[in-house]
Amino acid sequence: MRVLVTGGAGFIGSNFVLRARETRPEWSVTVLDKLTYAAHRDSLAPVLGDGAADVHLVVGDVADEALVDRLVAEHDLVIHFAAESHNDNSLEHPWPFIESNIVGTFRLLEAVRRHDKRIHHISTDEVYGDLELDDPDRFVEATPVNPSSPYSASKASADLLVRAWIRSFGISATISNCSNNYGPRQHVEKFIPRQVTNILQGIRPKVYGSGTNVRDWIHVDDHNDAVVAIIEQGRLGETYLIGADGERNNLEIVATLLDLMDRPADWFEHVSDRPGHDLRYAIDSGKLRRETDWRPRYGDIRAGLAQTVQWYRDNPEWWQAAKVHAEQVYAQIGR
Ligand code: NAD
Ligand code: TDX
Secondary structure: OEEEEEOOOOHHHHHHHHHHHHHOOOOEEEEEEOOOOOOOHHHHOOOEOOOOOOEEEEEOOOOOHHHHHHHHHOOOEEEEOOOOOOHHHHHHOOHHHHHHHHHHHHHHHHHHHHHOOEEEEEEEHHHHOOOOOOOOOOEOOOOOOOOOOHHHHHHHHHHHHHHHHHHHHOOEEEEEEEOOEEOOOOOOOOHHHHHHHHHHOOOOOEEEOOOOOEEEOEEHHHHHHHHHHHHHHOOOOOEEEEOOOOEEEHHHHHHHHHHHOOOOOOOOEEEOOOOOOOOEOOEOOHHHHHHOOOOOOOOOHHHHHHHHHHHHHHOHHHHHHHHHHHHHHHHHHOO
C-alpha cells in the first residue's frame, strides 16, 4: 500500500512514520510536510532516503491544490496529520490555522474525491468544547461540536468538511478525535515538554491560572496504534474517539514531573491564564474498543512520563533551538 502521511515531520506524524516502518514494513510511505516552525526534519532522519524501503519527504503545503492533486493520485491512502496545532498561537495569529487546517483539508478531500482514494483524518477532542470538572458524561462520537479557540474551531470545521464529503460525495474516509498526546519529539511549546525542558534548564514549570484544568493524556504510540487499527478494522464513514482514560489536572502532571526529576513539590509558578481556557476534556473510547482490537499499552502515565523525560534528557540538540524561539514567543504574551 502506498501511504501519503501529511504533517509527518511533526510530533505525532513523525512518531507514526517511525512506528509504521517497524509495524507495517510493507507500506511505502511518502511524507508531505511544509516544515513549519513546528516540524523537526531530524525526527525522520533514521528513515529518510531514496531506496525502495525508505520514506520519501516532499516539502510542500497541503493547501497547494496542484501538488496535493498529484500526490494523492500517486497513493492509495492519505493519513492527514498536518495542521497548525497550538492553541496559544491561534489566539495571537489565527490565519495560518484557517489556511492549513480548513483550506488544506478541503484540498485533500477534493483530490481524494477526484481520484477515488481513501483518507483518514486526524482530529482532536477539543472540537467538542469542554466539560465541567464533575460532569459524569465524557465525550462520545455523537457529542455536538462546540469549539472554544480559533485552533479548535478550525479543526471542527475540517471535521465537518470530511463528514459532508462522506455524506454528499461518498468518499472513503474515517475520522479520529484523540485526546492530549505526550511522548518523545513533541514541540517544546506544548505543556509537558515545556515543563520538562524548563526543569532541565533550571527554570520553574509555569502553570496557567489555577492549574486545575484537566486533560485526558495518552501516549503518542497508543494514539498511532489506534489510527492503524481504525484504518484496518474501522468502518468507512465513521468517526472514532481515541483515549486511554488518562485524566489528570495540570498540577498533578507538574507534581509527577517534579518528583521524577528530583525537584521539590512546590518548585513551580503560576502564570496568567490562557483566554477562553478549556476546563476539562474526557474521552469515552468505547466504540473504538468494541469495533477494533486496539487497547492502550501505556496504562501507567508515570511510566510514560519517565520515558518522555529520559528522551528530552538524551536529545538536547533536538530541542534547544526551538526552546529559545518558543520562550521568546511566550515572553511576548506574558506566559
Ligand atoms: P505538530 O504541530 O507537532 O505537527 C504538525 C506538522 O504539520 C508539522 O510538521 C508542520 O510542519 C506540518 N504542517 C503544518 N501546516 C502544514 C501545511 N499547510 N502543509 C503541510 N504541512 C503542514 O502537531 P501534532 O501535535 O503532531 O498534531 C498532529 C495532528 O494531530 C494535528 O492535526 C492535531 O490537530 C492532531 N491532534 C493533536 C493532539 C496533541 O495532543 N498534540 C491531540 C489530538 C489531535
Ligand atoms: O506552559 C504551559 N502551562 C500550562 O499550564 C502550557 C504550554 C500549557 N499549560 C496548560 C494549558 C492546558 O490546560 O496545559 C494544558 C495543556 O496545554 P497544551 O499543551 O497547550 O495543550 P492543549 O491546549 O490542551 O491542546 C493539545 O491537545 C489537543 C494540543 O496542543 C492540541 O494540538 C490537541 O488538539
